[in-house]
Amino acid sequence: MTRVGIVGIGHTAFGRRSDATVQELAFEAFREAVLDAGIERDAIDASVIGAVPEYHKQRSLAGVVQEYLGLAPKPTWLTEVACASGSAAIRTAWMSIKAGVHDVVAVIGCQKMTELSTPEILALMGRVGEVQWESGFGTTFPAYYAMFAKRHMHEFGTTREQLLDVAVKNHHYGALNPKALFRKEITKKKAAASEDVATPFQVYDCCANADGAACVILAGEETARAVSDKPVWLSGMGCATASMSVLRRPNLVGLPSAEQAAAQAFEMAGMEPANVDVADVHDCFTIAEIMAYEDLGFCPKGEGGPFVADRQTYIGGAVPVNVDGGLKAKGHPIGATGTSMTHEIVLQLRGEAGERQVPDAAVGLTHNVGGIGQYCFVQVLTRE
């Protein structure tokens, strides 16, 4: 079967985008990706849209995006797995190319969130918990991860300081990313003085709701080599799930879906965690990044706190993580986050990441989580 390469990438500024509709955001990312790929729009056989429908007034988003991009009558469809919708879109595009159905597929993750109020978003996101038995108690998305944090602190001695180390690191790198929502360094003191959200989390433990889009164009190997002198290959693709209800999980200190998706991706790529030069992981909350280090095998279980405190995930450390600012500083327009992660790793493997470039990065990884680990997608990406 053919290998699948990424031949074009595009990315909007993330943030409150009151200047644009969701299809206009999709267009910005798409135009940049088509120009980057240096292909004609007509060369694209299909598109896959990653988005979470509940945030938009427009029903059935794929159709309106497809029309606005001028891709009709080519096929399109929407993928939805909460905050991992963008990676699910990449996976289905990859599958369609592997299967020989399509050759060139544009994948667009896009989301407008800021038309809703924060309490409305908290209610919507909280319902990624199980609504029959949990949501009636007013559980929220931050609250679920906060309960993972409390348990992780209890079992492994992870500290409040170590959680804030994640926020400080990601804001440090967000300041270097022109597409990021927050482009300012923060101090632990400032983070520790922010408002409570759900204990132990304060505002700076949480990523920000945002609007934005990111596009990646995939092609089968022959076409990828023909149109690009620097294709980045989707070499390992993992995907796994865990129970919707956290009440039915084996433990509340990690995401079993992430462990399994990582194992699949590393096996397919013939790699192991130590081979990874740069990673983008799903830091929707500070504890989520610490659990990701452990679930992906970058450090042993329970040692994620010291791992970030020792600066092992800064550039120059064992494995630089979220050097684009992560969800934390870049912003988290949920449907766009997966394609944004892949966008960053492609930039890194091409050596085009500017001030935040990881020197000579050859192997990259993305880790995109849907909900509270109900879904997880892991990609291992390589260059020639």
Add this chain to the structure above:
Amino acid sequence: MFKWFGRINYAPFTKVDGFAQHLKDGRLMATRCSQCGATSFPPRADCSVCLSGDFEFTELSGRARLHTFTKIVAAPTGFEDVAPYTVGVVDLEEGGRAVAWFGDSIQEGEIEIGMELQVVPQIFEELEEIKVYYSLERPGTEWVKV
């Protein structure tokens, strides 16, 4: 009458709707598969082990141990007026887990992971319509009929 369950109920129609009637009568129930005997909390009508759709309710002791917790300050729509509130996840003595609020018998400062708790059926007295839930209370706390 599953619409009785929860301050806001998002899933009023279910095969296990008898749960809410039992809760109103002071009983915390799990489900047990009539075919293979597998029990579940939260309740489920369809057995995840043997796929049978036959089940019966079985009463739990309510004895539990705190697995983790958080105080929610930023509340979602519909819960702003009761914020902040503290929710805990407990491991039930007979297996399974529940998420619930801490009740009046527990002071905020004494909450710690691993503490023993009692899951107690409750009814919202301040609401005109019937709304039932369960809370996390000091061990030995009894259900009180309202």
